[in-house]
Every structure is written in structure tokens, then in C-alpha cells.
Amino acid sequence: MTTTAPRPALTVLLATPRGFCAGVDRAIQIVERAIEKYGAPVYVRHEIVHNRHVVERLKALGAVFVEELAECPVDRPVVFSAHGVPKAVPAEAKARRMLYLDATCPLVSKVHVEAQRHYDAGRQIVLIGHDGHPEVVGTMGQLPDGAVALIETVEDARAFQPRDPANIAFVTQTTLSVDDTAEIVAVLRGRFPEMAASHKEDICYATTNRQEAVKSVAARSDVLLVLGSANSSNSVRLAEVGRRSGAAAYLIDDADGLDFAWLEGARVVGVTAGASAPEVLVQGVIDRLSASFDVAVEEVDAARETVSFKLPRVLVS
Template sequence: MSPRAPLTVLLASPRGFCAGVDRAIQIVERAIAKYGAPVYVRHEIVHNRHVVERLRALGAVFVEDLDECPDDRPVVFSAHGVPKSVPAEAKARRMLFLDATCPLVSKVHVEAQRHFDAGREIVLIGHGGHPEVVGTMGQLPDGAVRLIETVEDAQAFQPRDPANVAFVTQTTLSVDDTADIVAALRARFPDIAAPHKEDICYATTNRQDAVKAIAARAEVLLVIGSANSSNSVRLAEVGRRAGARAYLIDDASVLEPRWVEGARTVGVTAGASAPEVLVQGVIDKLAAAFDVTVEEVDTAQETVTFKLPRAVAG
């Protein structure tokens, strides 16, 4: 038997669950424990197949609309946020609902409302159709928010009053891509009102910085996360931009050893909605084929936590 080839695994830190994801999952778990199954969840609580399947096994029922929920069972709104019309409908039906919207997404909603109340025309930098974008645009009347997805969109945007424009952003975007769009807007509208604090969340920024640190040293980058997870997709893009061959994988079962053949150094990270157990599974699969040395590359410390809603906090 020939000796296994040596392989250095650079493990990005921070990686995996952020405070908003952790809070959202806990809300569903505690709702099931308190109220019994089924507990309905409007949209996937977070964008990770493994998390959704585990919660489904506990008694969560995932739906896309309140029309699919009975009046007499609890419903949880996902971490991505919902349009204002959704809690309004739930209140009208006297439903018990729990809002698992990430507090950092709620902050963007508050900013958008503040700009609207000040009479500004609002630009939202984000990806069309993503639930967070749908939720943010749904905080205000139709037509109050203009979606900008690219630098070209920013250059083509024609506001009613160029001196009275504001922007907010989706929280899970590429930091670098967003900076380019913001620069294009500022070049055209020097007085554009910006967020008090960066809208792209700390966890997205930290995970992208960690990927840049390891991708610069690795031939291959493995990003653990689901294909509908915006922040996970962005991590793969950041890795490719830094020069690594990047693969987005749900778990170790889809990892192809040929992707790593000939590589001496592989980076591993996980999107903000991917459980740590999936990271260990990927390392174990690599260790079965190679003589693996794991090096953790720590680029930031995260201490953020978010309070649970009072209904399930006890």
C-alpha cells in the first residue's frame, strides 16, 4: 500500500453559524419544545438543507405562505425577514407567531423606514428574489425602494431628485462587489445618505476576510453550505477571486477526491448557516484519502449574541 500524500488543511476561523442563525434555530427548537409539534415555519428558517431536515424531523413544517398555516398552530418567520404584510395578516388571523428575523436584518428595515419618513428615494443593493430583499422591500409601499444589483444598475439609476437619495444593502453580499456599487452611486450622487453602520453583517464580513486569508495560500477551497445560501455562494466567489479553485458543497458526501488531487494545501470554511459537524465530516473524508495536517487560521473573534423573543426565552 502506497503512503498517502501529505495535505495541509487550512481551516478558516470564523466559519459556520453566526449569532442570527443560532438564534433563529433556537427559536424553532424552543417553540416545538414549548408548544409541541407541528410548529410552522414560513420559508426555510435558514438556508441550509441539513438544518431544515433536522428541524423537520423534530416537528417543524416548512411553508412558503401563511395560507398554508392553520390559525391554531404557532408559526415562525425566518431569519431573512418578511414583508410587513405578513405579521399584519398573522395578527388579523390571531395567530401565535414568533419573528426569527436576524436583528441585523431588522436594523436595515429600520434604516429604510427612517429614510422613507425623511422623504428620500431609497436604493437597496441586493439580489432580486432573495427572501431578505423581498422582506426589506416589503417594509415600504410598492415603488418606494429601487433594487440595484450591479454597477451597471447603479450607473443607469435615474432618481426623481439626485440630491435626495439613500441606500441600504442586503446583509449577506460580497463586501468587495458592494463597495464597487456604492462607489458608483457616490460618484453620481455625492450627497447620497449611507447607513449609520455598515449593513453587510459582521459575520459575512468576517467569513469573507477569513476566506481571503486561506485562499491566498491554498490551491483548492471547499465551502460548506447550501446552494441557496447567499453568504455561502459569496464565500466561494471570494475564494475564486483570491486565486483558489473553489467548490460549494452541502457536505462530505459530494466531495470528489479528484478535486484535491495534486494539491498540497486545501482551504475549508463553512457558510453562516452550516453546522460545524459538516466541517468535521469534510476533514474526516480528506483524512481518509490523505495524510492530513489541520491548521486553523484565525482572523477575528466573534462574541456577538442576540436575545431570544420573550415567548421562548424562559
């Protein structure tokens, strides 16, 4: 009679909240509803959200992803991604008489409104964010060239030379590291005490909540697994926050990206997902771990989210 060796015990700490935020959920629904209403294909300018699995699923439903509006025929609907677009994009769509649906996250739109408000008041705008990220491109594209100065690091904040030190305002990308951004803002405020700010925090509630949840989980974990794509800013930030909180943190697309060598000697593994990563990916990781370990799952609650955003009226009528 042969006996099977017992599987090693492993505690999995699930960070809550994790995964889809309200803005991502709304953007995906806009593409799905547009396909239902208008039929395939529906064009989407840029990835609707930064997650490979979401994009592939929507492609299978009939979405066609492009980078520029010029790639879209005028007789099919086009959806603008959750990250937001420069003002020139809807202006071009109108000029071409295209049917377009704006899936920009309302919290990104809020940053656009704040930037415009400061610009109208005559202030130079400082945008804290990552160069080339579509959200940053969209925010800078709300205002004329040269109106927005991009700051990515503390070093940039120290070197920044405004036109008028007494007349500047700052806004931020919504998916930044809360701690990194606070450090940059502190440097700017130290140099420019009169610097104006948005009425409310620009880093969105979902980014903040997920980072706080990761801090709680990572502090108790040997290894942290973050589900999300490499081009997802908020997912990359979660892995960074996890490392700073003491865990060996890895960003993976799905369970196939899990390397069991990472888990040698580990007794506690934290698991979370970026705001654009579906929950099915989390379950896939738990299932893969359960095949090799005696897994005990524990939810770690940092916050409860009840936010939801309305869909465009044309899709609900």
C-alpha cells in the first residue's frame, strides 16, 4: 500500500478590495452594450483597460482595438478607453460624423475638469504622472501645448522652474503610488507654498484602497502575487507597494505566470489583483496553489467599496 505524502500547508491572504473598480466595470460594460446594440464590429481606441484577458474576451465578442481614430471606419461606433483622450480626439470624431462613446473613467474626467479650471484661472499646471501613459496623454491633451508641465519624480519636482512660482496648480494621474505622490507633492509645496490643488484628491479611491489592502497583506506575507498586466499602472504600483511592505512581490498575468520556485519556504502568500484584472484570474491562482499545497484562504478587509458609475444614456434607453 502506497501513501501519498501530505501537501505542505499554505495560508493565502486575499486582499480586499481587489480587482475591478467602478470605472473599469463601466468601461467594459460600455463596450459590451455597444456590441449588443450596434452589432460587431465596435471599434475601441486604445485598450479599453490595461488587461490582456479583458481585451481578448472583448475581441472575441466583436471589439476591434486600434490606436488611432484614423484606423476606424466612419460607419461603425468607436469607444474611447477608460484612460481618457485628448480633446482633439472627440473633435475629430465629430468632424468625421462618427458615433462615439466615451468610456473615460469619471474620476479621470474630474482631473480634466480641475486642470481646465486652474488653466482658466491663469495658473500653470503641474501634472504628476508617468510620461506616455494614455491617461497622462489624455490629461495633457485637454489644454494647449505647453500649458502642462509633467513631473514624474522627486528629482523632477526639485528641478522644476515655473513661469511664475506664485501661480501654479497641480493635478495627478489617478493610478499613482499614494506614498510616492505624497513625497513629490511635499517637495513642490516646500518650494511653492502657494501652489493650488484640486478640490478633492486626484488619486482615485480604488487605487488608494487597493494599495492600503496590499500593505496589510504584504506585512504578513512571505510572497505577494499581484494579478495584472505589465502595462497596467495601478497593478505595477501594487507590486511596488508590496515590496516596500516587506514581501517578495511578483506581477503575473494569470496562474500560468506563477513560478513555484518563488514559494520555496513560504508559508503565507498574499494575493491581490489590479483594478483592471477580473476576479476569475484570482480564483485561477488559488486553484493552481491548491493543487500543490493544503491551502487555507483568509480574506483581509481594508475597505468596502460601494461606488458605481452610470452608463451613457444612449446605451440604457
